[in-house]
Amino acid sequence: MIVKALYIVLSVALVTVWGLTLTGIVRKIVARVHGRIGPPVWQPFVDIIKNNAKRTGISHGVMFYLGPVFRIAGGMGTFLFIPVLFGSDMFSNFSFAGDVFLVMYFIFFGQLGMALGSGEGGHPYSAIAVARGLAQMSAFEVPFALSVISLAVQYDTFSVSSIVAAQQGSIFSWTMFTNPLATIAAIIAMLGMNMHSPFDVVIAPQEIPIGPPTEYQGSFLGMLHTNRGIFNGAKLILFMNLYFGGATTIPEMIVKTFCIYMISVFVGVSFPRFRTDQSIRFFLGIPTLIGVAAVILYWL
Amino acid sequence: MEQINELKARYSISDSRDQRPDLGFITVDPGRLAALLAELQQVRGYTHLSFITAVDYPETGTFQLTYMVHNFESAHSLGVRTVISRDTALMESVHHLWKQAKTYQRELKEMYGIDFPGSPGVDDPFILEGWQGPPPMRRDFDTRAYSEKTYFPRPGRKTSDPRRHMQSRLYPDYTPFEEET
């Protein structure tokens, strides 16, 4: 039991550091696209230290405190039920049969908690952003859920570990090749999930400055930033497990999650953002149809 | 400009002058101004209002209002001037002719204290906020004295009138000349 707890701590530390480093690397890459040098790779860590070093902070009530807590709980929850490395006892976390559903629930849990917390912040921009975020979230959940259902039908299991196990062998047994339609639907949903353009209207700094966390400062913000590392890492690992054959070693995990994240980043730097209504129409259009097709194809 | 000559008698235009081939100025009674502008806009093709502004003449106790209208067909601008009294600064509003006129009138009310009854929102503060002094663009308002009294001037700033400065540099023994204004 104690060994398991130590393993969990180790694996959370790994994903936090990797998630934040990935953020730093991405900033650097985006800066290169812009023609800039960009911030140092370790900048996210400095930012977190700086935010926690603020001497004063203001609160707007209990829910305001709990918002970041929910958020980080959502991030941790997502992460803790995903096996990071296939076949590794150390990085298997709490994976069990049926964890796909728990993970999907946790992905949205954090956002709901954040919605309550930032709503109590009382800033009108937070409220607008929360409305936008929840609307957009329920839209991109549809293709993602359809895609996961298609996988469940395909592999006849609800366990991430089993899905990964079924993809072992050659590269052509990855879901990416065995079920391309589900993969496409999920990747499009991931664009929405990662909040890069064109689906970043929730945090659009030109319209509603920074969105839900408008009122959060100091250590609250530090917590949200830490969560960004964990949650990003967790989501990417989930996608890697479900569609890209999982990973058996840490370097493989790093390379795969990096490549998956790059899809979001490259789409992000080359598109402006959709309005909320436009992005909802987008998600409920072709991606949903692709998802439905993926489900039907494997049902038959 | 022959168009203007037709209007001369009807609107008792007292003074008309060509500054450039594409720019003329006319002066009209305040009472006839709105009617003249309406005719210029709707019949004579002066459809574009460039600006409305005021010039302060405290010596004669008057404001000169200038309405610059432009005719795109003949590429001719016409400055329609009118003179109103400084004490009872009142003028007819032309916000029904051009949408942007109400903004200019709001500014004139705030900066010169010229009232345009009926103009929408003319009493709302436009640029200044919490201003308690006289209308600041009037010439008898001394901005420098106000600034020095209010805004903690940093000591050590040397301000020299350029003419006095050059004079003291070039002709140190010369007695300063009288201030020309």
Added chain:
Amino acid sequence: MHNKETLPNLGLPEHERDLFCDARPRVSKPLASYIEKFLNWSRANSLWILAYGTGCGAIELRPLFTARFDISRYGMAPRPTPRQASLLMIGGYLSVKTLKRVIRSYEQMQNPKFVIGLGSCTVNGGMYWDSYNTINRLDHYLPVDVYITGCMPRPEAIIAGFEQLKKRIKDGRAEGANQYAEQFDWYKANQKKIITDWNMPDYNW
């Protein structure tokens, strides 16, 4: 009714007074020196600038944020909300109307916070020294850490100013927020002298 600890908030209407905080700003003591040194290092290397272009100085901030001068190299980034920002750049002259908003933005920032005055007009009024609507000395209204002179200061000068500010932060001298709390009454009196329609709380947290 009010004692030394609370603020009267006389500018607010009676029924709104209990909606707003009436606490005075507090002085936050720095921690033990070695911890503070580390924290100051992190503060100096992660300066988030409040994206409030208050004057024509804002025009030179854009080349700074973008590819030509790229201050993100130094860990700086624009931040759209005052809650999260730590550096307020005053981009030149401040009209009375803007000063009111600037004070509000400044007070919403969290300690430690820094102020850079950009351009000669923040130092002594500069070109607008005799204008009835622009302030002459910024340091009478807000604690200024670094002044960068020029009209406009070049981006290189602004980067040099940032370096100066970083040095001050690392040395532990950039305690503007504490100074503001200590001399709160003096700053408030100066602010209220020119903002005659004070219709906000005396201190906006």
Added chain:
Amino acid sequence: MKPYSDRGKFPERTENGNVIDLDSGKFVKLWQGPQHPGVTGNMSLEVIISGDEVVDLTTHVGYLHRAFEKLIERRLYIQSFPLVCRICVPEPDTNEYGYAAAVEELAGIQIPEKAAWLRTLTLEMSRLTSFLMWLGGQAGAFGLGTIPQWCLAHRDYMLDLFEELSGGRVYHMYIVPGGVRDDLPRGFARRLEDVLQKIEQVMSDIELALFSNAVFKRRAVGLGIITRDMIDEYGIVGPNARAAGIARDLRKDQPYLIYDKLSFEPVTADFSDAYTRTLVRYREMEQSIDLIRQIMAGIPEKGAIHVRPPNVLHWKIPAGETYVKAESTRGEYGYYLVSDGTAYPRRVHVRGPSYTHAVVLLEHLALNTNIADLPGLMVSLHTYPPEIER
């Protein structure tokens, strides 16, 4: 989308706007700005929204009021030159030209041929500079962060040229009464051509990345439509009007300086929405590059660049009044100068196109738009607050 006045839950529009009951819980009042990254310059919008839809908008200006017109009345004619260029920061040369030309007209000074060419050159260069920044802003307002970076970096090359020409990056004070301050530096033409080629290159990238971008089209097409009958009613000028198909360009209609010797046609389109306005301004950038090349080809090699005005410290301008206008990036930009025969101007009024674009026009166009489109709409009108309040 149905106009809100047709919907049952909203009261009828009245003469003085809409009756909006903020206590009904159906509306939210938002302040956008002045501390808001999406608002151009330092101004603020008082927005009332219902859901995501703007039902009322009021513009508040005055945050940048420095009382230029008052200060100019206190300065000698020559002392005002450093002041006027600060009215419009991205494009100061139009101000310098307008003021200088007004002073020269009243004083009866004819500027030499070469000075006119050099003035036109700086005007076109500053037009290109200003448009580059604007194009970045337009893309940035819709969330495409890459293009502002490219645009601003290339704008800086132009600023380097300005620095070489005049010594100042942002404020040039190159145009002075009687001509211009200095001749072109040696090798300037070659360096200018290099920069123009760089800008052309980045512009072709931008054309690909922006104008054929599906998301940008979805956002910008149909946003903030200006119809033809609004043009005179609201006093719309410049690219905003030209995008609606009205070929009004002061450089063509009332040629000043040497614009009559250059060959160009006003850029027009037939439907003024945010997308077309972007396109029109993009074409005007190309036109500007072309004009700069024409000027560099035609500029006289030799000749005076400056006629000496009388001692500027005792310079009394004969009484009179005039209005000089020039086509800035936003449209008609003019200086109305009244002289009473003394050494100080009696009155200078600055007419900036944003005076109408950012106040009455924006207030009208913003109705029934989505709150997310507001920054994009505002940038697409190319508003610039300092010329409203001066």
